[in-house]
Amino acid sequence: MAPSRRRPARVALLPLLWLLLAADGAPDPTERDLLMRQEASRQTGGRTTLTAAERKLDARLRRLKEQEMSAAPFPPAVHFFKAKPLIQRSSVFKVLQKMPKGAALHIHSSSLVSVDWLVRNVTYRPNCYVCFTWDNSVRFLFSSRQPLPRWDCFYWQLVQTLREKTGDPAGFDDSLMQHLTLVTEDPEGEYPDQDVVWQKFEKAFAAAGGLVTHAPVLRDYFYQGLEELRRDNILYLELRSGLSTAYELDGTVHDKVWTLKLFQEVTKKFVKDHPDFFGARIIISVHRVLGVSEVKAAIKEAIQLQKDFPDVVSGFDMVGREDSGRTLWYFREALALPAELGATLPYFFHAGETDDEGTEVDQNILDALLFDTKRIGHGFALAHHPLAKEMSRQRNVAVELCPISNQVLKLVSDLRNHPAAVLMSEGHPLVISSDDPSLFGTTGLSYDFYQAFVGIGGLKANLGTLKELALNSIRYSSLPAHEKDVAQQLWQKKWDAFISSYL
Known part of the structure; x- marks a missing residue:
């Protein structure tokens, strides 16, 4: 048997060996240590090799985290609106603010900029x-x-x-x-x-609409949104947007093509002004309250827009509250349209943003995978779907984890109990994002990284976890392979400078 096959066999037998040793007497400390190291290697970042400088910062972060986890109140166990001032005083949070976080892959356009x-x-x-x-x-x-x-x-x-x-x-x-x-x-x-x-969530979106869609404001809004992300050490954005029509002071209305051109123009200007920022793209989204014929029309339009703006349009999604909206399976005829037309339109579906286990809505997780989603938005319910979890892992479909959103929208109260803790312990593909930061009183990703790192990940999560999560945001982006390489090099330069600042 080749040496490469011996080790997996040993890994598979270790749990049985552990039981046998326990039955015969005291467990072997060496085997126990090996088991613990093997388990730790499975978690997010568990196989990330850290440099001496990174290990130094990792040790510091662990000490700081231990202090925060032993203090009361513990921020991830408290509603974010009450925890926010506690987090702002956190020494761990201050490190995370400085950390290069890669890309924001799940933010909605109407909530991109601070209120x-x-x-x-x-x-x-x-x-x-x-x-x-x-x-x-x-x-x-x-x-x-x-x-x-x-x-x-x-x-x-x-x-x-x-x-x-x-x-x-x-x-x-x-x-x-x-x-x-x-x-x-x-x-x-x-x-x-x-x-x-x-x-209240939907009312806030409606209230912002008239401000954000005024054409002169929209130009400044896009630029300001990129600036707020950059300040939080983010270098790339994939923005979910319905591309609402923009209007002028005299009532003139601009179409979606105009909006995409504006977004493209503003992004190019921002990158020129800030060469350390990589860029931004849009995932076209429609609300799940629409009918099948309307979604068909939207998909046909999205296919054409992606052909016309291949460097701007990443794909398509359906948004809105899953529990009160129509399921992905309801729209199966519309969602099958790209394949029938011989067109390519990547999907980035919201799925599993629910705690109604066993319902039709709960099946959105499986249906998203059946329709070849490239990422799963939220995926709160994924841990309860072993087959879907296995499929998404095999296909390298990352979950867009938005901890604060899940807590504020009342899927979980104590983030230590978030189902993503299981996903992190298994090293499931994950990226951290913020969903609707302005509605939750945040900007960027630092607050969500804190909740994931300190609350969901617990003491097991380390600098390797953070490093992998940041890199994942580039790996699982919609960027072409050669652009991912360039973005990763840009991130690595920032990461090295970040680590050096703590020497």
């Missing part, structure tokens, strides 16, 4: 109108004259005039922010269940 910028920059621009709706939300619209009433807005007022009338500009701005984010001092009381938090 603070939207309110303190965009709503201060001329011709910005606001309307307070019957369902306790707001709508914004830029217009050269007072907008006409519509079904959800009967009376529009200039934001500038209303702000001045209040006599408390700061308080007024804070009240606007409350409509654009989920952040609250009493998350458990304000959001008693998933239905309530999702209602």
